[in-house]
Amino acid sequence: xxxxxxxxxxxxxDGSVSAAFAAIAFxxxxxxxxxxxxxxxxxxxxxxxxxxxxxxxxxMLNFWVLPGVSGHLLGGALAALLVGPWVxxxxxxxxxxxxxxxxxxxxxxxxxxxxxxxxxxxxxxxxLVITALLRVRVPLFATAVIASVVSVLVAALGFVLEYALGGxxxxxxxAMFAAMSGSxxxxxxxxxxxxxxxxxxxxxxxxxxxYALRRRPVESSSDGHVAEGAPHVA
Amino acid sequence: xxxxxxxxxxxxxxxxxLAGVVSSFASSSPDGLSAAARKGCTFDARGDITGGDCLAxxxxxxxxxxxxxxxxxxxxxxxxxxxxxxxxxxxxxxxxGVGYGVFRLVRRPTRSEPTNVx
Numbered sequence: 001x002x003x004x005x006x007x008x009x010x011x012x013x014d015g016s017v018s019a020a021f022a023a024i025a026f027x028x029x030x031x032x033x034x035x036x037x038x039x040x041x042x043x044x045x046x047x048x049x050x051x052x053x054x055x056x057x058x059x060m061l062n063f064w065v066l067p068g069v070s071g072h073l074l075g076g077a078l079a080a081l082l083v084g085p086w087v088x089x090x091x092x093x094x095x096x097x098x099x100x101x102x103x104x105x106x107x108x109x110x111x112x113x114x115x116x117x118x119x120x121x122x123x124x125x126x127x128l129v130i131t132a133l134l135r136v137r138v139p140l141f142a143t144a145v146i147a148s149v150v151s152v153l154v155a156a157l158g159f160v161l162e163y164a165l166g167g168x169x170x171x172x173x174x175a176m177f178a179a180m181s182g183s184x185x186x187x188x189x190x191x192x193x194x195x196x197x198x199x200x201x202x203x204x205x206x207x208x209x210x211y212a213l214r215r216r217p218v219e220s221s222s223d224g225h226v227a228e229g230a231p232h233v234a
Numbered sequence: 235x236x237x238x239x240x241x242x243x244x245x246x247x248x249x250x251x252l253a254g255v256v257s258s259f260a261s262s263s264p265d266g267l268s269a270a271a272r273k274g275c276t277f278d279a280r281g282d283i284t285g286g287d288c289l290a291x292x293x294x295x296x297x298x299x300x301x302x303x304x305x306x307x308x309x310x311x312x313x314x315x316x317x318x319x320x321x322x323x324x325x326x327x328x329x330x331g332v333g334y335g336v337f338r339l340v341r342r343p344t345r346s347e348p349t350n351v352x
Contacts, residue, residue, distance in 0.1 A: 006265045011294030033340045040341040043238055049333035050245045056329040057253035060306060060322055062261040069269040070261035090340065094333045100296075103325060104304035108297040159267065169289035170274020176289075179273055183266030206241055 007106030017166025022112025036086035071187030076122025084211040085127035092119035117158035126151035145192035152188035253322030258315035
């Protein structure tokens with residue numbers, strides 16, 4: 001049983017573009033860390049560690065999406081649902097850092113690209129969709145599925161952008177867009193089912209541990225500033 | 235044992251089972267990104283590039299390729315279920331530990347103890 005390396009490796013994207021995205025990712029994650037301080041209490045510290053460990057585990061579970069093509073959960077929407085966008089983006093970053101530095105999954109010089117796509121874009125977009133859907137009373141299960149699909153698609157588009165700026169090889173940007181969005185629509189659906197089952201299981205036993213339910217967006221003023229401050233500015 | 239501790243231990247146990255046992259049943263086909271990167275090239279049965287031009291050709295060595303856990307396996311144990319499962323278990327515990335440390339630091343970045351060293 002050979003588990004595939006699954007994130008962007010070294011060499012796919014030019015060094016200068018990789019460095020630029022590393023700088024953007026570093027700034028965004030630093031901002032998340034500052035905002036996360038407000039959300040992190042004594043209880044959330046081990047829970048956030050658990051969310052990171054759980055995402056690491058589920059990322060090993062590649063599932064079938066098309067003949068000869070698999071996919072795995074990225075985790076941005078799950079993290080945003082359970083621990084919120086700021087701590088959530090840090091959780092996904094911890095997973096990507098351990099994978100690049102210890103497992104050799106994802107290039108070390110490509111870490112900024114991977115963090116930008118999955119931790120920053122994936123979590124921010126997932127959270128924006130979650131708050132929008134919960135506000136109009138979409139059930140939690142459906143919210144988790146839709147947020148996952150959108151989150152994964154946008155993360156995949158982040159890679160297409162990086163490919164357009166600093167990629168190379170056989171195919172045009174349009175063909176890369178088609179290949180990435182097609183497979184990641186299906187990966188997003190798979191991720192959506194895993195995320196929805198996980199979050200509803202937690203919500204049934206410990207609803208107080210689901211950030212998205214704890215912070216019901218009733219007060220529109222506080223909700224507005226969360227969306228405004230989301231780290232999706234590129 | 236507090237309810238939080240029970241939840242935490244249950245969650246960790248589920249993660250350890252997924253990474254340690256279920257991981258060996260995962261699909262070994264290239265994922266969405268790898269499949270897109272292989273477009274334009276031809277491959278032999280082992281998955282090595284035999285011709286054409288594709289993004290996958292640009293891949294270069296990773297700085298951490300020599301890690302004892304590289305590629306979700308324990309070096310020296312091959313790539314069977316035991317190797318994958320053990321790497322998964324270590325990875326889960328490591329990720330939990332690193333996450334715990336990072337979130338501890340993020341929580342109290344300014345309240346460091348004054349040290350008289352040096």
